[in-house]
Amino acid sequence: MAFFFEVLISGLLVGVMYSLVAMGFALIYKASGVFNFAQGDMSLLAGLALVGFLTVMPLWLALICTVAVMAILAYGTVFIIFRPLVARSPLILFMAAIGLSFLIQGIGQAIWGTDAKGLNIGIPDVLVQIGEIYISTFDLTFGGMAAALVAGLVWFFQKTRTGRALRAVADDHEAALSVGIPLLRAWAVTWVIAGIVATVAGVAWGSRLGVQFSLSLIALKALPVLILGGIDSILGAILAGLLIGASENLAEVFIGPYVGGGIQTFFPYLVALLVLWFKPYGMFGKEIIERV
Amino acid sequence: MGRKLIFGFFAIVLAMSFVFISGQAMAAEKKKEGPTQFFGILIYRTGPFAAGGSGVGSGWEDFMELRNMQGGVNGIKYSWEECETAYNTARGVECYERLKDKMVLVHPLSTGITYALIPRGTKEHKVVISSGYGRADASDGSVFPWVFTTPTNYWSQNSAKIKFIGKQMGGMDKLKGLKIANLYIDIPYGQETKPMLDALGKKFGFTVRHFPVPWPGIDQKAQWLDIVRRYKADWVINRNWGVSCTVPLKEAARLRFPANRILGGWWCGSEEDVLPAGPAAKGYYTANWHGVGRNFPLIQEIVDKVYGKMKGHISFTRVGSVYWNRGVYTALINEEAMRTAHKKFGVKVLTGDEMRWGMEHLNITKERIKELGLEGFMGPVKTSCENHEGGKTVLFQQWDGKKWVKVDEIAPMTDFVWKRIKASAAKYAKEKGITPRDCSKVD
Numbered sequence: 001m002a003f004f005f006e007v008l009i010s011g012l013l014v015g016v017m018y019s020l021v022a023m024g025f026a027l028i029y030k031a032s033g034v035f036n037f038a039q040g041d042m043s044l045l046a047g048l049a050l051v052g053f054l055t056v057m058p059l060w061l062a063l064i065c066t067v068a069v070m071a072i073l074a075y076g077t078v079f080i081i082f083r084p085l086v087a088r089s090p091l092i093l094f095m096a097a098i099g100l101s102f103l104i105q106g107i108g109q110a111i112w113g114t115d116a117k118g119l120n121i122g123i124p125d126v127l128v129q130i131g132e133i134y135i136s137t138f139d140l141t142f143g144g145m146a147a148a149l150v151a152g153l154v155w156f157f158q159k160t161r162t163g164r165a166l167r168a169v170a171d172d173h174e175a176a177l178s179v180g181i182p183l184l185r186a187w188a189v190t191w192v193i194a195g196i197v198a199t200v201a202g203v204a205w206g207s208r209l210g211v212q213f214s215l216s217l218i219a220l221k222a223l224p225v226l227i228l229g230g231i232d233s234i235l236g237a238i239l240a241g242l243l244i245g246a247s248e249n250l251a252e253v254f255i256g257p258y259v260g261g262g263i264q265t266f267f268p269y270l271v272a273l274l275v276l277w278f279k280p281y282g283m284f285g286k287e288i289i290e291r292v
Numbered sequence: 293m294g295r296k297l298i299f300g301f302f303a304i305v306l307a308m309s310f311v312f313i314s315g316q317a318m319a320a321e322k323k324k325e326g327p328t329q330f331f332g333i334l335i336y337r338t339g340p341f342a343a344g345g346s347g348v349g350s351g352w353e354d355f356m357e358l359r360n361m362q363g364g365v366n367g368i369k370y371s372w373e374e375c376e377t378a379y380n381t382a383r384g385v386e387c388y389e390r391l392k393d394k395m396v397l398v399h400p401l402s403t404g405i406t407y408a409l410i411p412r413g414t415k416e417h418k419v420v421i422s423s424g425y426g427r428a429d430a431s432d433g434s435v436f437p438w439v440f441t442t443p444t445n446y447w448s449q450n451s452a453k454i455k456f457i458g459k460q461m462g463g464m465d466k467l468k469g470l471k472i473a474n475l476y477i478d479i480p481y482g483q484e485t486k487p488m489l490d491a492l493g494k495k496f497g498f499t500v501r502h503f504p505v506p507w508p509g510i511d512q513k514a515q516w517l518d519i520v521r522r523y524k525a526d527w528v529i530n531r532n533w534g535v536s537c538t539v540p541l542k543e544a545a546r547l548r549f550p551a552n553r554i555l556g557g558w559w560c561g562s563e564e565d566v567l568p569a570g571p572a573a574k575g576y577y578t579a580n581w582h583g584v585g586r587n588f589p590l591i592q593e594i595v596d597k598v599y600g601k602m603k604g605h606i607s608f609t610r611v612g613s614v615y616w617n618r619g620v621y622t623a624l625i626n627e628e629a630m631r632t633a634h635k636k637f638g639v640k641v642l643t644g645d646e647m648r649w650g651m652e653h654l655n656i657t658k659e660r661i662k663e664l665g666l667e668g669f670m671g672p673v674k675t676s677c678e679n680h681e682g683g684k685t686v687l688f689q690q691w692d693g694k695k696w697v698k699v700d701e702i703a704p705m706t707d708f709v710w711k712r713i714k715a716s717a718a719k720y721a722k723e724k725g726i727t728p729r730d731c732s733k734v735d
Binding site for chain 1: 342478545564610
């Protein structure tokens with residue numbers, strides 16, 4: 001039984017890492033209707049930038065500079081790429097996001113190279129024993145950081161003037177514009193926030209995997225989370241991340257051996273698709289009812 | 293709007309004319325230099341496996357650059373063109389199709405691409421070199437006349453690995469009752485050694501369980517919990533690729549599984565695999581088939597002459613790394629095949645058939661290795677009509693926290709492996725309707 005709980009807890013903690021990536025997607029989609037294909041690449045860029053800055057400055061300053069890079073990227077993306085595409089179809093916005101993805105990969109690798117780089121921000125990665133269960137201090141730390149990030153975002157969106165403006169834009173662009181909320185600036189702020197989330201995800205995953213191209217592939221892990229939780233729901237991203245992380249770990253360990261193993265990639269999609277039968281917009285996605 | 297369009301059109305025409313004229317000038321310049329032996333380089337400088345692709349490809353190019361500075365191979369200079377595959381089989385085939393009219397030899401640098409190119413290369417008389425990757429049974433030259441796994445293949449590697457584990461445990465008899473986990477990335481490359489390990493398990497009495505890691509392998513928590521807590525493995529074979537090579541080292545450290553009980557394949561044994569894992573990688577063993585570092589006269593020559601004149605193809609820090617040195621090895625095998633073929637067919641630009649003959653008659657002796665300035669870098673290689681593998685040993689290295697240190701050199705279980713190579717190749721021949729060559733009648 002202890003082994004079962006160890007697998008479950010380990011899965012939940014991995015799920016937190018998936019949630020971090022999925023939250024970036026949800027934030028941008030909610031505010032601008034863009035399915036940000038480049039979210040994983042933003043994490044890669046943040047990781048590359050942080051490693052680069054760490055060679056010449058202390059961690060706290062490197063983190064500030066990394067967030068600055070992400071803010072520049074956010075403003076550049078909104079005002080150069082998406083500004084001319086306002087009011088275009090979602091498919092065109094999606095295509096632009098694909099282009100952005102390759103652009104970030106290319107620029108990031110051109111500046112910082114393709115070598116795999118180690119990233120150590122000083123968080124210990126040792127096991128703590130609770131009863132018969134072992135839990136990684138690294139995973140616990142990032143679980144705590146993710147919780148703090150979510151709490152911060154909730155406060156920002158509920159309690160601040162800018163946050164409320166962003167929610168207004170997310171609910172209805174035209175209504176928000178009619179009361180004087182600048183749409184492009186609101187988008188830019190959302191992209192900056194998504195950039196900060198991508199930085200946290202990039203640091204978390206980069207510390208585990210090293211900072212290298214594969215970091216951009218963490219976006220693949222977020223897709224079933226988005227399907228399950230609802231593409232525009234931050235709460236959904238968090239809960240679905242936990243559910244996906246736990247279910248894929250349990251499936252791999254307890255079902256995998258009977259079917260040849262290696263099922264952790266498609267099992268989350270199976271769970272997500274099953275949920276779609278009953279909840280077509282995901283568990284917490286906004287239901288859109290249109291007159292046909 | 294109309295004026296803009298016309299202006300744009302003329303600008304494009306002007307730019308194209310410039311490119312065309314420059315191209316013509318460059319072609320004329322090349323013509324003056326004389327004929328060259330062309331190599332298409334299927335590389336991956338982008339994508340999740342860029343570290344491997346860029347290292348091997350650049351080592352190969354740096355070697356050719358050196359030779360061109362020295363006047364070429366018997367006066368025949370090299371020319372080459374890169375084609376980016378991103379380790380994607382479809383793109384690899386596309387690259388082959390694009391370059392096949394100019395090249396006579398291809399290194400697919402991917403087991404998946406190799407599988408796709410074997411029938412094409414055989415039909416179109418292009419040598420397919422699969423140095424240290426799949427498919428292992430292509431070492432049988434009687435069935436695969438156009439494919440070379442020189443110097444060694446995955447099955448030989450795994451038989452040597454089991455000998456290495458036996459040695460570490462205090463003798464081959466100590467293998468009995470051991471539990472070995474084969475952690476492999478679930479792509480053709482990863483799957484290739486499963487039957488060999490099963491057969492070796494039966495022979496030596498150890499248990500082997502296969503743990504697939506779905507691509508790209510960035511999360512292996514479930515596998516590692518199973519390996520350490522439930523299966524309780526004594527040894528883990530790390531048969532991954534790219535980032536999935538690094539993840540096991542971190543997961544193992546987290547679960548307090550010792551790094552010196554993890555034995556990686558030669559595609560999981562580069563600096564790029566261990567550096568991101570930090571201290572977790574210290575003590576980790578891997579296989580290899582060539583030396584590491586710059587401490588070889590030939591490599592020093594590349595450093596001095598190629599990088600000294602700023603003509604290198606990769607960041608200087610990677611010169612002497614595992615993958616870069618593998619590229620030098622790759623280039624060297626090509627060149628020795630060329631030299632062998634020149635002796636038979638005369639000094640000229642070789643055709644596919646002539647290059648294949650050269651590959652099939654390689655005899656790189658200890659003396660020749662010393663003459664090349666690579667003493668201690670590699671073992672002798674001797675190929676034949678039947679034996680397209682040619683190498684005789686597998687090296688083992690250990691990460692000491694800063695660099696790879698050679699710890700052993702082990703001969704594979706040749707008889708055991710070749711019995712299975714012959715059987716598998718015969719099965720392939722039957723499936724494809726191939727009549728194996730009678731090597732006793734081949735020149």
